[in-house]
Amino acid sequence: MKDERLNYLLEKYHSNSYTPEEFEELNNWYHSLNFRDQSFQQWVDQEDELFADFQQRIAPKPSRSLLRRIAVYSSAAAAMIIISAGLWFFREQPPTIPVSQAKIDSIKPGGNKAYLTLADGSKISLTDAANGALAQQAGIQIIKTADGQLIYEVLSVSSADQNKFNTIETPRGGQFQIVLPDGSKVWLNAASSLKYPVQFSKDERKVDLQGEGYFEIAKDRERPFRVRSNNQTVEVLGTHFNISAYEEEKSIFTTLLEGSVKILTTEGLSRTMKPGEQSELSAGGKLNISQVNTSYAVAWKEGKFIFRNEPLPSVMRKLARWYNVDVVYEKGVPNKTVWGNVSRFDNVTDILELIELSKVARFKVQQGDGKGRRIMVMN
Numbered sequence: 059m060k061d062e063r064l065n066y067l068l069e070k071y072h073s074n075s076y077t078p079e080e081f082e083e084l085n086n087w088y089h090s091l092n093f094r095d096q097s098f099q100q101w102v103d104q105e106d107e108l109f110a111d112f113q114q115r116i117a118p119k120p121s122r123s124l125l126r127r128i129a130v131y132s133s134a135a136a137a138m139i140i141i142s143a144g145l146w147f148f149r150e151q152p153p154t155i156p157v158s159q160a161k162i163d164s165i166k167p168g169g170n171k172a173y174l175t176l177a178d179g180s181k182i183s184l185t186d187a188a189n190g191a192l193a194q195q196a197g198i199q200i201i202k203t204a205d206g207q208l209i210y211e212v213l214s215v216s217s218a219d220q221n222k223f224n225t226i227e228t229p230r231g232g233q234f235q236i237v238l239p240d241g242s243k244v245w246l247n248a249a250s251s252l253k254y255p256v257q258f259s260k261d262e263r264k265v266d267l268q269g270e271g272y273f274e275i276a277k278d279r280e281r282p283f284r285v286r287s288n289n290q291t292v293e294v295l296g297t298h299f300n301i302s303a304y305e306e307e308k309s310i311f312t313t314l315l316e317g318s319v320k321i322l323t324t325e326g327l328s329r330t331m332k333p334g335e336q337s338e339l340s341a342g343g344k345l346n347i348s349q350v351n352t353s354y355a356v357a358w359k360e361g362k363f364i365f366r367n368e369p370l371p372s373v374m375r376k377l378a379r380w381y382n383v384d385v386v387y388e389k390g391v392p393n394k395t396v397w398g399n400v401s402r403f404d405n406v407t408d409i410l411e412l413i414e415l416s417k418v419a420r421f422k423v424q425q426g427d428g429k430g431r432r433i434m435v436m437n
Contacts, residue, residue, distance in 0.1 A: 064084075064087060067080055067084040067087070068084070070084075071084055165381050165383060165405065165406045165407070165423060165425065165431055166381075166405060166406075167231075167380060167381060167402055167403045167404065167405070167406070168230075168231035168232055168233060168248055168380045168381065168382065168402075169231070169232070169233070170184075170185070170206030170232070170233060170234055171184070171185045171228060171229055171231060171232030171233070171234070172184040172208075172226055172227060172228045172232055172233075172234035173226070173227045173229070174192070174208065174224060174226050174227075175224065175225045175226075175227070176193060176195060177195055177196065177222035177223060177224060177256055178195070184202060184208065184226075184234060185232075187202055188202075189203060189204050190202065194213070195222070195256060196222050196257060197212065197214035197215060197256075197257065198210050198213060198239060198257065199211045199213055200224075206233075206234060206235060207234075207235045207236065207237060208234065208235070208236040209236075209237040210236075210237060210238055210239040212239050212257070215257060222255065222256045222257075223253055223255055223256065224253070224254060224255075225251055225252065225253045225254075226246065226251065226252050227250070228246045228247070228248055228249065228250050228251070228269070229248070229249065229382070230248055230249045230378070230379050230380075230381075230382040231248060231379075231380060231381060232248055232249075233245070233247055233248055234246050236252065238254060238258075238263075238265075239256070239257055239258060240258055240263055240276050240278065240283075241276035242263070242273065242274065242275045242276045242283065243273070243274040244271050244272070244273050244274075245271060245272040245359050246269070246270070246271050247270035247271065247272075247302075247359075248270075248379040248380050248382075249304070249379045250267070250268060250269025250270050250271060251267070251268045251269060252266070252267055252268075252271060253265060253266040254266075258281065259281075260280075260281070262281055262282055262283075262284060263278070263281050263282070263283040263284065264283075264284045264285075264286065265283075265284070265285055265286070266285075266286045266287070267285050267286070267287040267301055267303060268287065268288075268303065268304075268305070269302075269303065269304055270300070270301065270302040270303065270304065270358070271285075271300070271301055272298075272299075272300045272356055272359045273285065273294075273297075273298065273299055273301070274298050275294050275295075275296050275297055275298070275317075276296060277295060277296030278295065278296065282294065282295055283296075285301060287301055287303035287310060288303050288305070288310055289310070289323055289324045289325070289339060289343065290303075290310055290312070290321055290322065290323050290324070290339050291321075291322045291323075292320070292321060292322075293319065293320045293322060294317065294318070294320075295317070295318075296317060297314065297315075297317025297318060297319055298314075298315040298316040298317065299313060299314045299315060299316075299317075299319055300313045300352075300355045300356050301313075302355070304375075304379075306375060307372075307375070308340065308341055309339060309340050309341065310337075310338070310339040311336055311337070311338055311355065312331070312337045312339075313335075313336040313350065313352050313355035313356070314331045314332065314333050314334070314335050314336070314352070315333060315334075315352050315356065317333070318330060318331065318332065318333075319331050321337050321339070321345065321347075323339060323343060324343075325343040327343070327345045329345060331347060333352075334349055334350065334352060335347050335348065335350070336348055336349075336352075336355065351366075354366055358380075358402065361401060361402050361403060362399060362400065362401060362402060363376065363377075363398070363399070363400050363401075363409070364398075364399050365397055365398045365399075366397055367395045367396075367397060368395055368396050368397075369393075369395050369396075370391070370392050370394050370396055370413075370418055370419060370435075371391050373396045373413075374433070374435065377406060377409065377433070378433070380402060381406045381431075382431065383406070383430075383431040383432060384430055384431065384432045385432070385435060386432055386433070386434050386435065387434075387435045388434055388435060388436045388437070389436070389437050390437070391435075392418065392435065392437055394418045394419065395418075396413060396416070398413070400412065406423070406433070407423060410423070410433070419435050419436065419437060420435075420436040420437075421433055421434065421435060421436065422434040422436065
């Protein structure tokens with residue numbers, strides 16, 4: 059009976075008529091048989107030998123632990139594909155789907171890239187700068203570390219320096235971490251910027267954020283820390299939180315992991331958040347707070363993309379920022395959503411292949427044609 063079921067799943071796979079649930083079941087067969095010397099694609103391509111292998115391996119035994127799960131869902135079909143142990147078998151022998159043709163010109167992920175603008179207007183490329191001391195200004199020494207951090211060390215304190223500002227900017231395809239003069243840590247996502255005084259005042263610590271940043275604020279009860287972004291200000295004393303405030307997105311999302319923050323809007327609204335909550339401030343000024351899984355909001359900081367019923371256009375904007383590509387829709391924007399967990403350090407074609415398998419959309423990667431790096435989204 060089990061032999062018949064496996065044969066049925068293989069026939070469905072090779073005829074390209076499988077459902078997402080059937081693909082999941084076939085993939086689970088592959089992992090339960092504990093293959094170590096063959097990729098998934100190589101395994102299913104050797105139909106004549108499968109059943110002999112199956113009989114040898116089918117004796118009951120615990121399955122090996124799954125190292126990683128990647129799930130991509132199509133909301134239109136309310137279906138799921140779970141691909142265990144990562145993308146490696148696609149890399150070894152990719153499926154014959156259109157986006158795989160782009161492998162030869164695969165677009166690589168982003169990395170530690172940023173620009174620092176000093177108070178005197180001079181600009182430093184942190185990507186090209188050597189590690190060590192970069193500059194000294196207003197009683198502050200600025201140091202770049204080998205692991206992609208920018209650290210501000212206070213050498214002397216002067217109230218005159220509180221009106222001098224630095225700005226760190228990450229391009230598309232960039233990220234960077236900074237340790238501010240008060241010891242607070244900020245991680246900047248791609249296409250983001252942070253403006254901050256060279257030295258904070260005695261009464262408050264205020265910065266301006268565009269894009270997305272994760273904050274770990276040093277505790278200081280005498281000086282609240284305030285983050286201004288578009289139409290809101292987040293006020294804290296010492297806590298961990300994430301703010302996503304990209305101009306091209308419809309809302310600002312603030313997610314609290316630890317401590318307490320107060321959200322203040324330009325419309326005069328004020329709400330206090332607790333750990334595990336996320337606020338959404340719409341373009342129209344409406345403020346909502348809900349319980350969320352905070353790991354989704356900070357996945358980017360941990361080197362992952364996590365999509366949970368996320369509209370395809372939102373997914374593509376995230377890929378565009380991180381892989382520094384333009385996204386073009388051939389025939390309008392598909393009204394579909396994506397679920398999935400993937401590494402931000404995979405090539406973009408690997409991620410597009412997974413989305414294609416869910417039948418959400420098809421893709422074509424173009425570059426080197428004088429039009430820049432583009433992903434064409436096809437229905």
